[in-house]
Amino acid sequence: DGIRLDVYADVPASFWRLFRKHLKGIKREALIIAEDWYDGFEILQGDQADGIMNYRARTLAESWFINPDQRNKFTPSAARNFMESRLNGYREHTKHALWTMLDSHDTDRFLSKTIWQNRQLSPRPQEGNSWDNDTVNKPDRGALYSNDKPGLLEKEFFKGIVAFQMSYVGAPVVYYGAEIGMWGADDPTCRKPMVWDDLGLSQQFETQCVTHPGTWCLENPSVKFSSEADKDLLAVYQRIIRARKEHSxxxxxxxxxxxxxxxxxxxxxxxxxxxxxxxxxxxxxxxxxxxxxxxxxxxxxxxxxxxxxxxxxxxxxxxxxxxxxxxxxxxxxxxxxxxxxxxxxxxxxxxxx
Missing domain, CATH: 2.60.40.1180 (Golgi alpha-mannosidase II)
Structure with a gap:
């Protein structure tokens, strides 16, 4: 059992210390995960949260994998230095409670981000949080971000990124639908309905989006919905997750x-x-x-x-x-x-x- 705490930084640390004592008094093994877009070193000292949503792992993935212009991405030594400088700041047991995330309800889906390999949109990594700049990641705001379905090359590229997520230090957290190939730009298109084989809702929403643009589409008919599950990609997730269970x-x-x-x-x-x-x-x-x-x-x-x-x-x-x-x-x-x-x-x- 556990709880994820949204906008953690907006609540005083004194409250979270009391919250931890109360929750651990009810169930000692209950896990406390904080939403934190940075390193969270100060809240992971044993008196507040047990772990964080590790957006730094996403930053590492973005900065190493994304962008065909190699001047704008991490070199191998930069990737190593970034990884070590972050992980070395945590106690050993804390590292394994960090959520290894590629995407979430507040970001574009990483499968969509792979299309950037054919564009020159991604900013230089040293610009920090500009990776998640709304003017870049939200097509409804006039950005050049493609919200089309990623192709076979993007999917094969993405499989290797999944291998990174599943092998990196921490607890991999798969945002719903990533395992079956759902794509989408930033909020709200990253929050599209889940693809269920027996419901067909995604096709219904896609048709509605084109014929009656509205809140689902932000008056943007280019917002497209995943219409079927990618079983090939799902098999890769299943194989690697099975291996995680078998290999300590x-x-x-x-x-x-x-x-x-x-x-x-x-x-x-x-x-x-x-x-x-x-x-x-x-x-x-x-x-x-x-x-x-x-x-x-x-x-x-x-x-x-x-x-x-x-x-x-x-x-x-x-x-x-x-x-x-x-x-x-x-x-x-x-x-x-x-x-x-x-x-x-x-x-x-x-x-x-």
Whole structure:
């Protein structure tokens, strides 16, 4: 059991301290999650909230994955520094109570954001909260944001972003409909009706939107509704979530940024300044001495793909599973996995126990 507290910062800290004592007195294990758009360090000291809606994880995803203009996005070393500077500010057990979010009722849906790869809309990451500027994310305010259905390329790109969400430190929270491919710009189009196979409501609302523009559409007939569930995308979510349940590394593992890879005959540490030219970034999650997971993403736009040899701590000569594709990969005598990662694609490896 637990409770999410909206606009947490608008209520005095003294009240939240009393609130915590009262709630924990009723049920000690009840979880308190605060809406906080920043780091929330001051409210996660043990006397207020247990965790926050971790919008910083979303910022990391936006700043690393989105925008084809590589001058306007995080380099691998910037992504690593951003990640470590945030996570290192929390106590170890607190990290796992952070909600790892890609989107919410107050943002555009991340699947829609992938269309930005074909546009020059995204601001530079150092501009901070301007990622969620209403003039950028809301087509009803005249922005160039596309509210069309993302295509196959966007969906394949998004699968790798889901792998990031499910492997990052924290508790992944899936905004309703993301798992079946719902898309939409910022509020209110991110709050469209859920797609249910047996109801057909989405098609009804889409027709109404075009023929009778009104409050649902903000007098904007370009606001379109998801009309059917994407079962292929759902299968990816299910496969990775199943793996989270089976592999402690994905749930509670420590994060290690010193991931060694060999690419173009160079052996480098992912996220080091020397590796920035590769546009490869990732990390290891480890739990104990026998449970490991590896995430690696390729954002190099000048090549269709990169072939990488990933150094792991997997058991040698025992296959690993790549969770985005569901494919098996051999692990060599030295614990290495060779994989070709397409442009704007990511991989997530585990090894069956």
């Amino acid at each position: 590394a994905l749930r509670r593992g420590r994060l290690n940024s010193n991931l060694s890879i060999t690419v173009d005959n160079r052996t480098i540490i992912v996220g080091s300044p020397e590796a920035d030219s590769t546009w490869l970034w990732g990390y290891e999650r480890s739990f104990g001495n026998s449970n490991f997971a590896y995430f690696l993403s390729n954002e190099l736009m000048s090549k269709d793909a990169q072939t990488v040899q990933l150094q792991t701590r997997f058991v040698p000569r025992k296959d690993a599973i790549e969770l985005v594709s569901g494919r098996s990969y051999p692990v060599d005598d030295q614990g290495r996995v060779s994989v070709t990662i397409g442009r704007e694609r990511a991989v997530l490896f585990v090894q069956p126990q």
